[in-house]
Amino acid sequence: MMGSPTNVTEAMDKLWSAVEQKNNIKINYVESPQVSQTYHDKLVTMFSAKDSSVDIFNCNGTVWPPEFAAAGWTLPLDKYFTASDMQDHMPAYKQAFSYKNELHGIAHLYDVGMLYYRKDLLDAAHLQPPTTWDELVAQAKQLGANDQLAGHAASWSKGEQVVCRLVEFIYGNAGQILDDNQAVQIDSPDAVDGLQRMVDLVQKDKVTPLAATTWETGDARQIFTEGKAIFTINWNFVWAQAQATGSKVIGNVGVGLVPKMKAPKSAATLGGWGWSINAASKNVDASVAAIKTLTAPEQMKLMFLEGGVVPTRISLFKDADFVKQYPHAQVMLDIIEGAVARPRHPRYREISEIIQTESLTAINGQKSPKQAGSDIAAQIKPLVA
Structure with missing residues (x-):
């Protein structure tokens, strides 16, 4: 079994013990x-070598499943997980881990743009949180955004972060x-x-x-x-950081x-991880059993309470212990309902690289958005043909 980069060692040790027992x-x-x-890359x-030494691996559920499934590297799981088994799992993640109508992983870690x-x-100015970008711009200006207080702190450097936000x-x-x-x-x-x-937001509104x-x-x-920005769009981890020792906005974040x-509803970029099975595994039955335990409600709650890993089961967002730490739990459920994935294509890495480069030329004012869109389209059409 291979895990993902998270600093939750003690909780993971308890998780493995539960799976073994x-x-x-x-x-x-x-x-x-x-x-x-x-x-x-590992x-x-x-x-590629059909190495069977790893049975289960932690999979980036938003971009890797199409690539791995198309290459025949992951085992379809539909016959092992019934509709009843999946009922409590968030639909966005079932879709993210599916390729050509086959399920290739079970999500265990929730993450989404918010x-x-x-x-x-906002409270002092009697403002409700903005629901449109025009509202955000107006509020940022009303609240006095300046060089010391950014209206909107964005992570738009070259990399996946700018693609996630462009989505x-x-x-x-x-x-x-x-399209589909x-x-x-x-x-x-x-x-x-x-x-x-x-x-x-950069070139005209200056927020x-x-x-x-x-x-x-x-x-x-x-x-x-x-405390140097009014708004930011970021992943789930920011909430805990905003409440942690050293934060200057403790208790002041919504x-x-x-x-x-x-669009009729908000579209947040989907993130998250899940467990998939190596198609070359010689221990399929044990691997399936392990994933069922790893993604059971009690184990997801263990990982939340002791490892800070936000679960992907809907029922746990109503759990009293969860709501205590995430009083905006219902908002998190609302966000995931409108979540969208980055382009779900086996050649996503190449597509992403093109989008990163061209979108930044537009943001930096080096070409028009229309030209950037045309240039992106011209470069990725051969990849998806």
């Missing part, structure tokens, strides 16, 4: 590289990058207008600093928890849905 099997846990891309090397805002500042602008404007038939749509008017809104094109996820989080444009 429940199923009368022995777990040999191998810690994965801390960098997701390094971990991915898995690819192993799978709006964090300075509740104290929210495009789908929040009823656009798409690829894998046809390129990023040069459509709705998609281009989504990128235009993103660019305008997102141009420096955001150099900020990674952790940078935007730090700026926000230091959580809401990612702002949208003309």
Whole structure:
């Protein structure tokens, strides 16, 4: 079994013990590289060699399943997990781990883009959290955004972070990058207008600093928890960081849905991890049994209470212990209902690289969003043909 890069060692030890006792099997846990891309490449090397030494592995559920499933590297799980088994699992993750209508993993870690805002500042001005980008811009200006207090701290440096945030602008404007038939749509008017809104935050509205094109996820989080930003869009981990010792915004943070444009509902980028089985495994039955234990309610609660891992079972979001730490639990459920994945294609890595480069040229003012959309489309069409 190979795990993902998380600092939850003691909780994981208890989890493995539970799996061993429940199923009368022995777990040999191998810690994965801390960098997701390094971990991915290690898995690819192993799978390409049909190496069966690892049975179960922790899979990035939002981008890897199509690549791994298309190559025949992961075992379809449909015959092992019934509709009843999956009833409590979030639909967004069932879809994320599916490829060509086959299930290739069971999610265990919830993560999704969400709006964090300075509740104290909004409350003092009698403002409700913004639901559209136009509202966010207006509120940021009303609350006095300046060089010392960013209206919107964004993580738009070159990497997956800028793709994740671009997805929210495009789908929040009823656009798409690829449609359900894998046809390129990023040069459509709705998609281009989504990128235009993103660019305008920097170039026109001046509520997102141009420096955001150099900020990674952790940078935007730090700026926000230091009290130097009014709004930020980031992952689930920011909530705990905002309440931790050293934060300058303890008790003053609210959580809401990612702002949208003309789409009927908010579109937050889906993140998260899950357990998949190596197609070369010689221990399929034991692997299935292990995953069923790993993703059982009691084990997910263990990982939440002792490891801080947010679960993917709907019922646990109503658990009193969970709500105590995440009083916005219902908001988290609302967010996941509208969550969207990055392009689900076996060649996603190449697609992502193109989107990163071209979208940043637009954000930096080097080309128009329309030209960037056209250039992205021209480059990714051969990849998805």
